[in-house]
Amino acid sequence: MNKITTGTLLEFTYKDTRLKGVLVSISEGNLNIKLQNGYNLLVPEKSISEIKATESVTKNSITEEKALALEGGPKRVAFIGTGGTIASRVDYITGAVKPVLNPSFLKESVSNLSKFTLDINLLEAVLSENITPEDWKLFARTTRDKLARNHGAVILHGTDTMSYTASALSFMFESLSGPVVLIGSQRSSDRPSSDAFLNLEAGLEFASSNFGEVGIAMHGNSSDNSVVFHRGVRARKMHSSRRDAFWSMGCEPIGKYENGKVALSTDARAQSDETVLSEKLETSVALVYFHPGLNAEDFAAMTAGKRATVIMGTGLGHTGSRLYPAIKEITGRGDHVLMTTQCLFGGVNMNVYSTGRELLGIGVIPLSNMLPEVAMIKAMHVLANYPEEDFRKTMLTNLRGEFLDREFLWEVH
């Protein structure tokens, strides 16, 4: 059996039936055979007999040259791959996913591709859930280098941690010569219904627009008719599977692509003459989700040795008083405790209730309506790039739009 290699056309008997098909794979004692009618059959190895290997079929796996550029129209956009569904193609035999090496196949499915000249850098693909702060630095450096030669950049990224990367890049780039657009997809690109195509189409348009922000371009609703651009420091993945999983939290997206046109909010930051990158990050930052079952020992264990701790508190920014000694311990040793709200919408305001006032009294820094994850990443950035004595002030300064000046009254349901 083991002599037969995948890709071989087999004839065999299974349940008294003579069948013919290509061997796709063998795993856990089952042969995966693609029959001539297109169906795959999973056949226990032990239950087939009279196997005849007739011919070896050329393996249909995707073999392609790694491309460095894709010539097209005059708009120059950097095309950076980091992995994720959107930067992958499916192997139609096994259903397995492989990284894209040459985006030229997109010409067929992304209608505006020919308007652009792509400057391609496909980094080693990494699943977005495996991304760490070290990866952010690589993405940032790559982006900076590419921006020197292109108007803007699209970064293909897995959606799982895309908002974290967007926040990180937002802070790391002190200024940008053009837009940096993270694009993901929630439906893999093997599907005719994939959101990847429209997201790419829109992402390229955003990346060639005139502004200088890091953000996320994804579907604005469940239909294939608009893509919105979320500011990196206000975006959050709020649904595990929908196309419109990303929301601008508490505000409108700053850009919209519809009917082939980009509309940018007046809020969008202007591009700068040059791109300035501060890539240092202090990763010793904890993010603590407060809840009724969290006791002081748990809290101490989670925050031990951390330079800063971001608490996702309840309501307007509270924790049980049982944590106060541990919090005092942290602020007492000169490390920082920052307060955000697990509600995600609205801000903390620690003047309203006594609990809040007590926490302020023991040195907790209230981060208004900054998102918890964004606060964690901002702390990494500020700890590494600003003088220690400016930490509080810098955390409370609106560097990249991470604070909302105003929250409008929208209807929730």
Added chain:
Amino acid sequence: MNKITTGTLLEFTYKDTRLKGVLVSISEGNLNIKLQNGYNLLVPEKSISEIKATESVTKNSITEEKALALEGGPKRVAFIGTGGTIASRVDYITGAVKPVLNPSFLKESVSNLSKFTLDINLLEAVLSENITPEDWKLFARTTRDKLARNHGAVILHGTDTMSYTASALSFMFESLSGPVVLIGSQRSSDRPSSDAFLNLEAGLEFASSNFGEVGIAMHGNSSDNSVVFHRGVRARKMHSSRRDAFWSMGCEPIGKYENGKVALSTDARAQSDETVLSEKLETSVALVYFHPGLNAEDFAAMTAGKRATVIMGTGLGHTGSRLYPAIKEITGRGDHVLMTTQCLFGGVNMNVYSTGRELLGIGVIPLSNMLPEVAMIKAMHVLANYPEEDFRKTMLTNLRGEFLDREFLWEVH
């Protein structure tokens, strides 16, 4: 100075001006004096002179008898106070908040109060952020006792951790002879605009309706025209300050109070003949928020010694592979790792990506669309009340509506 007690009418000179007012309090060297025009003046002790204490004014603080019952119409509802904004009154001189002792004052502001006979039990007030699983047991026992003599119960509760309590009570009550309605308010009841009054009005109506669930009755939108009833195990506080802070996550509320009438969804569980309480809880459960900065050591510290760990994973239920050894360690020693999604909307589905399949392979239990906080509380309940070998099965069984059978397509913005 210290001889003058609060509540004394003073005449004094401040900045060459002769003023008259009642001493409200002294703190941090400032006298807080209520002038005759109603304004409070904060006056540094050192800058006033020629003080004359003219008369002692009766302190206007609220003094009231603790009530045990409030007779009214034929509908009997238990009225249980646990603390929180809604169960408190403001001291109009200091602005400080005191627990309600006698709800009769509500007659003026809650229009339907006279329809009900309230069976009152005001527990010692506790700020909701300080509530722990021990408190849940007290609430549950009190509720069970009261349900024996009343149709249903309203529980006044702070909004910060109200959804946790609602989840906990949902699981602890195996069956209910009537509804258990948690009510909170986002605007304190000293304000004419407080949401407390309508929430109470609606809460009493829900509590006298015919069904048997634990849930939360709060405003359904920003207007004072409807209150909705969220199933306890699907509710989450999603805004730190709005009236409609609570959302039914991924589903419709199961009840609505509008124009004086309650409408219940056909989904609402029927009441039982008797109330059965399983109050045991295993509190050794961790809730871990996964993010790119979380490393294996952090994870190990957070989960050390825990019987179960609920991960708020990314997307469809993923974590970085750097955590796999630690996860394996936990499942290997016979403890449990459960997966939920930090997206909060949508569910985990760990068959879609290889990461999910690997996590399943090392024993992680995928909790579909159960909310992370609810999963944590359910694990506390299941660990304490079910045989160890049934843990997985029970966690995956829809006990109280914590799993959504279906998620409809709603528009997000």
Added chain:
Amino acid sequence: MPKKVMVGLEIHIQLGGRKLFCNCSTESSSETGNTIDRKLIATTGESGKYDPAAVYEKSRARSFRYSVTDNSCLLEADEEPPHGINQNALRKAVSMSLALNCKVVDRVAYMRKIVIDGSNTSGFQRTAIIGFNGYVETSKGKVGISSICLEEDSCRKIEELDGMVLYSLDRLGVPLMEIATDPDIVDGEHAVETAEIIGKKLLLAGWARKAPDAIRQDVNFSMGFGRVEIKGVPKLSTIKSAISYEKERQTWLGELSPALKGTDWGRLKFQDVTKLFVNTRSNVIAQNMKSGFKVYGTVLPGLAGCLKSDKYRMGRELADVAKLFGSGGIMHSDELPGYGVEGEVPKLIELLKPGNGDGFTIIVSTPKVIGLIEDSMKSRLRKLESLDLPETRVVSDDGSTHFLRPLPGGERMYPETDIPSIVVDNSLLEAARKDMPKTEEELVRGIISAYGISRQDATVIITSGKVESLRRYDEMLQNSRLAARLILQAIPELEKKAGQSISDQEIYPLLEEAGRRKWDRQILEKAMDLHFIEKMSMGDLLKSSHLKPIEGEELKRMIMELNKEEAVSQKNIVPMIRSRTSRPFNPTEAIALVKAITG
């Protein structure tokens, strides 16, 4: 020479209950009013090639609008992965495989079959082989069953607008059992017989949805020029006429093809001839022109006399193409002058200059699609010329078949990785074996013994597919005779009276109340009347005095009073009470009372 006719059937049966990959009901009672708009992009198949059906669909560049219904969720909207497979549906598919003598797979592996006509929001249909290599006995010998698949049904098309197709999500995801026979069927009658045998098994099992389109057939036809798939044959009788139509069509195409060989199809070239029709007397053309359409004409090289003659119908072949691009059809030289087009004909000839043997045609269309129509007609003519006939066709009510799209290739199928493969273990096989569709005789005997009703009633219930209803009714009412009576008599009468059919879903709430309140037949039938005829709400109904039976003392009093007006007897008492009140009463009790009163 055409070879022997070979016919295979694909029978699709919708299973009722829950959908295949989510918890939505297979039945819908309303639309939510929400819609979503989508596009589908042809993706390359496994070999990096595009599927011909997909390329064809792509050329039509349509967008799709889906109406969201109450029996759809994020899955139907293609917004979440499948929840897992419906175990009931799987068991039924295994049962059916066993009943049709099939081998059952050891592992069920779902596949994605690319379909980009919008009928699946995902752009593919999920399908898996459950059984293979079975057979069914017919009067003309065994007909092989090549496969039994369990797949998700597609969206229901509501209407086709300009460049946009509107679908409903209600049908998407309904479990669909696809039973494909080998091409062992020899003629139309045999096809009908085979379909009937398979259909009856399902009908008797009571698994199919109770809906008009719950069973649909596709017919695979070949006589040597390649396989033609005739989609969506609704009635058994149409199978026969479709087969004979297709046989006739392929026969004349076979005769005609040598004559067409070598024709320069490049000469088929549409030009705008609208100006000739400014004052046309053809109403249809005039109206279309008013709506902004244009008239195009072209020579049809070498097709004079083949378009519509005693033997040949090439006109239809071309009209099929035109219709797919939103045109009403064509008017060609074999039928002109006609349709009000008269004076224009000489001018058309002058303009188009058809040569000897050439035909010509006009068509009403738009600049946007006329190029696509031209390309499609040429490519179609090339295929017909070389008798390369495989394609997907659709059937009309009269049995005529029409070109729909190229046959999809094997390219279009690849593994569904979101659904782990399912092991068909012994417990599933055993459950399926227990559940295997029974023969009519087995069923009748089972019903008689389970519900204690007559053989005749049992047979009617079985053949009308009401076994499941009987079970549910009995469960609710705890009264099998009453349940049978409802099915056989009360409900049909009610439907007649109401002038519309009444579904089980609609009647369940009443039956539940009847069971809970232990209503007898009279009260229940009265309640049904009030609810379905008088349209009284359930709430009002339960409070209504109409349903309070007259009995005991009250009944006695009424009889006594009636007796004052006219002497009561055991014979006249029932109609007398009926004329006095509409409330229910027990006739036996009334007669007994009369007996007691009159002594």
Added chain:
Amino acid sequence: MPKKVMVGLEIHIQLGGRKLFCNCSTESSSETGNTIDRKLIATTGESGKYDPAAVYEKSRARSFRYSVTDNSCLLEADEEPPHGINQNALRKAVSMSLALNCKVVDRVAYMRKIVIDGSNTSGFQRTAIIGFNGYVETSKGKVGISSICLEEDSCRKIEELDGMVLYSLDRLGVPLMEIATDPDIVDGEHAVETAEIIGKKLLLAGWARKAPDAIRQDVNFSMGFGRVEIKGVPKLSTIKSAISYEKERQTWLGELSPALKGTDWGRLKFQDVTKLFVNTRSNVIAQNMKSGFKVYGTVLPGLAGCLKSDKYRMGRELADVAKLFGSGGIMHSDELPGYGVEGEVPKLIELLKPGNGDGFTIIVSTPKVIGLIEDSMKSRLRKLESLDLPETRVVSDDGSTHFLRPLPGGERMYPETDIPSIVVDNSLLEAARKDMPKTEEELVRGIISAYGISRQDATVIITSGKVESLRRYDEMLQNSRLAARLILQAIPELEKKAGQSISDQEIYPLLEEAGRRKWDRQILEKAMDLHFIEKMSMGDLLKSSHLKPIEGEELKRMIMELNKEEAVSQKNIVPMIRSRTSRPFNPTEAIALVKAITG
């Protein structure tokens, strides 16, 4: 005997810029279309008693609808706590306190003042004392300044519907400086003078919003019968007439009151008299009846001849009450027959049976509120009888004043705990001192030296409150003369041409572009014309060739060509070019070119 008249003023000035407790602009350009509906519940005050104004409002049981505007956020919707205090506004309030010789508090402590007429979504107004015990010099001596508060402005009322008041959120939260004088003012003229002195300080500072209602006065009047607060006096001239109206009113009430003592007001009892009016010739009554209203009548005990005579106007006092409950007013015995009510009068008398000295009245109203009206009228008559006159009144354009509601008590104020107290430290005091409103002469000199414009221009700019505009324009254009020209000439001309006023907000984008592109006067004024008169969008404008100046070679070529048509001269060249093109050019350059060409 009435005592000496004592008048105090409360001057409210809206400050422009950002709102007091959030980051919203004080200016709104649109409504969002969203609304929220709210109710307000009277809560007990600090002593557990209800505030009389609150109890009164409660009796009206209205609900409130708020129209959400682009300059409102969750705070205005009462959906989040204050963000903190607007430091600019605070500094200005401190400055003003210093300018009016006030003591400044050491700590600013915000209070909540209960207001439940819906004008604050929270049900209270946030207010804090900033300064106290100051004074201002007037021609009739010092007038004390009792306090300067910095508060949030209330909602703007749009309309009052049946039982529902519609407000806009645009004004809510605008910083409002409230300057209250002691009751040192002796008469109407003195009141106007005092208001003018204080108003001018603010106007010169340029802090007030540029809006018609940016400054509002309340007048506190007393002559021994208690304090009457006359709200919302818009113009200075009205202050005088309101004071004289109120003085007259209290005088005749004082005369009348002994005669009213002991009247049995309980006899005031409305009954439905609609049937008498079925065929009425009064249009207003007929129309109201058609809309479903009813007519009610009552005796007015002892009020015959006091309702509307040479001296007394008790009718108005009662009509004020009726109007507050949505009724148009009353028709009473001192004015009947009249208003088309004639034939009904004898029948009314017959029905109501007024005794000797009794008057009577009719009113159009509804069963829902007539009881409330009756109660309110009785309670009001009791107060008037005993000369218990303190109340809040509102002023009409003609200076007449009308009952609005009881005066609020001290009950209604308690600490705002959401805002920590703010220490007024030295840096704030210093900044405030620097920022103190200057005298006109100081200002003029400052403007001249800062912008190098003429004294005359500077004076006009200062007195028209355009200093801030000048600063911003200059900042954008980097050209102070051009900035001044815009204010003094170009914009007023443009406004005249456009037939509407043009706000700074509207003109800023243009000025920003002008500054960035270094436009000269011609181009800028051309652009303003295109944008505001021709309504060209900013985008189109910037691309427009109209704005490209003709200069250098192009200008030279044009002059040469014009010269061919008609001899050009330094005198005629400018109009000649103007007649040829609408593009801007520099006349000096053109003249110089002519000089060079014609030599």
